[in-house]
């Protein structure tokens with residue numbers, strides 16, 4: 001390697017090290033949580049709320065029970081960003097929940113799943129019935145592995161269920177997770 005190339009490599013290495021250690025002043029905050037139960041024959045909800053732990057710390061809590069055995073789950077995920085009302089932002093997708101739990105085949109959904117899986121009992125594939133919960137979920141800016149512009153966001157997730165693979169799913173619950181992100 002020539003001296004010039006070596007210097008360049010060193011410079012790049014320093015750049016990456018410095019970047020890794022820079023203070024992350026970015027902030028993530030849950031601002032609201034909404035659960036609309038559309039079909040009470042599928043689900044019972046005991047808790048769906050944010051808890052303010054400290055001024056700067058809010059946790060997300062969901063606790064419910066799936067009343068019937070689910071063998072097919074369709075999950076529709078849409079991200080909206082506030083700009084004169086809620087506007088669709090980047091992602092609008094539908095995934096097969098049972099398949100995803102066997103193999104997280106959609107990278108963006110895997111990012112969201114990784115944020116909450118350790119605080120939940122969402123660790124099984126189909127068939128499933130019984131408790132479903134996410135407890136004391138706290139997310140900070142450094143848990144977000146992708147660049148995100150500052151703003152108010154709404155992660156809208158609609159859950160469709162069917163008791164058998166060969167049946168059409170029906171909308172059980174629509175959930176809205178509102179958060180604010182402030183870039184460094």
Ligand SMILES: *[C@@H]1O[C@H](CO)[C@@H](O)[C@H](O)[C@H]1NC(C)=O
Pocket residue numbers: 019020021022023024141142144145
């Ligand atoms: C800052 O955030 C970046 C990416 O979000 C991460 O790679 C880095 O480790 C963080 N640094 C600190 C000091 O937390």
Ligand SMILES: *[C@@H]1O[C@H](CO)[C@@H](O)[C@H](O)[C@H]1NC(C)=O
Pocket residue numbers: 046063064133135
């Ligand atoms: C969820 O709520 C039910 C009914 O109140 C309760 O029995 C159960 O312990 C709760 N689950 C969790 C994980 O807190």
Ligand SMILES: *[C@@H]1O[C@H](CO)[C@@H](O)[C@H](O)[C@H]1NC(C)=O
Pocket residue numbers: 076078088092093094
């Ligand atoms: C998002 O996807 C749903 C279902 O595929 C579709 O009905 C809706 O029109 C889409 N919205 C936008 C803004 O593309």
Ligand SMILES: *[C@@H]1O[C@H](CO)[C@@H](O)[C@H](O)[C@H]1NC(C)=O
Pocket residue numbers: 120121122123124
């Ligand atoms: C799923 O998570 C719950 C709660 O953490 C745990 O009790 C259970 O053993 C886990 N099941 C599997 C299949 O990992």
Ligand SMILES: *[C@@H]1O[C@H](CO)[C@@H](O)[C@H](O)[C@H]1NC(C)=O
Pocket residue numbers: 164165166167
């Ligand atoms: C759907 O599949 C189940 C078994 O998985 C079977 O018992 C049932 O007859 C099927 N129903 C239809 C309408 O094909």
